[in-house]
Amino acid sequence: xxxxxxxxxxxxxxxxxxxxxxxxxxxxxxxxxxxxxxxxxxxxxxxxxxxxxxxxxxxxxxxxxxxxxxxxxxxxxxxxxxxxxxxxxxxxxxxxxxxxxxxxxxxxxxxxxxxxxxxxxxxxxxxxxxxxxxxxxxxxxxxxxxxxxxxxxxxxxxxxxxxxxxxxxxxxxxxxxxxxxxxxxxxxxxxxx
Amino acid sequence: xxxxxxxxxxxxxxxxxxxxxxxxxxxxxxxxxxxxxxxxxxxxxxxxxxxxxxxxxxxxxxxxxxxxxxxxxxxxxxxxxxxxxxxxxxxxxxxxxxxxxxxxxxxxxxxxxxxxxxxxxxxxxxxxxxxxxxxxxxxxxxxxxxxxxxxxxxxxxxxxxxxxxxxxxxxxxxxxxxxxxxxxxxxxxxxxxxxxxxx
Numbered sequence: 061x062x063x064x065x066x067x068x069x070x071x072x073x074x075x076x077x078x079x080x081x082x083x084x085x086x087x088x089x090x091x092x093x094x095x096x097x098x099x100x101x102x103x104x105x106x107x108x109x110x111x112x113x114x115x116x117x118x119x120x121x122x123x124x125x126x127x128x129x130x131x132x133x134x135x136x137x138x139x140x141x142x143x144x145x146x147x148x149x150x151x152x153x154x155x156x157x158x159x160x161x162x163x164x165x166x167x168x169x170x171x172x173x174x175x176x177x178x179x180x181x182x183x184x185x186x187x188x189x190x191x192x193x194x195x196x197x198x199x200x201x202x203x204x205x206x207x208x209x210x211x212x213x214x215x216x217x218x219x220x221x222x223x224x225x226x227x228x229x230x231x232x233x234x235x236x237x238x239x240x241x242x243x244x245x246x247x248x249x250x251x252x253x
Numbered sequence: 254x255x256x257x258x259x260x261x262x263x264x265x266x267x268x269x270x271x272x273x274x275x276x277x278x279x280x281x282x283x284x285x286x287x288x289x290x291x292x293x294x295x296x297x298x299x300x301x302x303x304x305x306x307x308x309x310x311x312x313x314x315x316x317x318x319x320x321x322x323x324x325x326x327x328x329x330x331x332x333x334x335x336x337x338x339x340x341x342x343x344x345x346x347x348x349x350x351x352x353x354x355x356x357x358x359x360x361x362x363x364x365x366x367x368x369x370x371x372x373x374x375x376x377x378x379x380x381x382x383x384x385x386x387x388x389x390x391x392x393x394x395x396x397x398x399x400x401x402x403x404x405x406x407x408x409x410x411x412x413x414x415x416x417x418x419x420x421x422x423x424x425x426x427x428x429x430x431x432x433x434x435x436x437x438x439x440x441x442x443x444x445x446x447x448x449x450x451x452x
Binding site: 062063065067069070073077081087088090092093103106110112120122123125126127129130144147153173174176210214215216221224226227228234251252253 | 290293302307408409
């Protein structure tokens with residue numbers, strides 16, 4: 061029987077209300093048993109797990125000293141992801157589970173840290189000739205968010221051919237200045253917002 | 254009316270207790286539906302979301318429990334979500350950190366495991382030699398407690414075709430990055446981006 065929040069009525073006798081009251085106590089116990097340690101368990105009221113069905117874009121509100129955890133469809137993954145809402149309904153949501161993991165040493169990926177920093181990493185191969193070569197961050201695209209400000213970048217050479225970051229880094233990419241030499245590719249990591 | 258946890262009394266007759274019992278059932282429903290799917294819904298007892306306020310103290314974890322909560326960030330000064338591991342282990346603010354808004358940083362983030370990641374820029378002198386550069390520590394940037402792992406990536410202020418800086422012997426301690434500049438660059442005033450991972 062469902063929970064009934066409208067019993068007992070003032071005209072009820074205990075003989076007529078008893079069953080409904082008992083059903084409510086059972087419904088309360090059943091409710092608490094979901095995601096929580098039940099009345100008869102150790103530490104009643106604490107959480108066993110927190111299951112978060114998607115809010116489907118109806119975001120929770122937060123006060124001055126309040127934060128909220130919730131799940132919603134990730135804009136870049138198109139699947140349910142875990143998010144944090146900061147105090148006072150800060151629109152700069154922090155995504156906790158959204159990102160694109162890589163599956164090997166020569167792939168592209170990204171992850172947004174819970175504090176809001178965006179990490180992107182990838183690789184770029186170069187011609188043998190010395191030169192200044194542009195490196196473009198993957199995205200923006202359906203599965204890659206775009207940096208809003210020029211990120212900090214670090215590169216790692218995979219050969220003895222010298223290469224440095226050069227020029228001005230933008231939200232779209234950076235430039236690598238390399239010496240003469242074949243078979244150079246670099247891996248990079250960029251951190252921004 | 255507020256929830257009453259002391260009703261009914263043994264001597265109560267239903268006509269006296271009825272209003273209180275009714276009130277309590279309504280109060281229970283109101284409280285349960287905060288943050289939770291309500292009675293009889295397809296998500297009954299599950300969480301629609303979890304709102305957490307700053308409390309007077311951080312939560313304790315007994316045995317293999319872990320805790321999520323909210324406290325003021327020591328470096329951000331704003332409410333942050335924290336994680337605390339089993340047996341009331343260290344408290345880690347998992348939403349705190351400094352986001353760099355320019356290509357030179359600085360920035361930092363501490364993972365829930367306690368790993369501190371810092372990134373930023375250091376100056377590279379024009380002459381070959383051995384140098385050190387202090388990790389940035391400020392009111393909004395925590396220090397390392399142990400010597401971090403360090404990575405460095407030289408930068409030319411303007412594209413310099415085929416010219417590269419050779420940095421070796423990357424070492425350091427909790428306060429400094431040490432490095433040796435082997436090849437003298439053709440221009441002074443270079444910088445390098447550094448990434449340091451420690452605790």
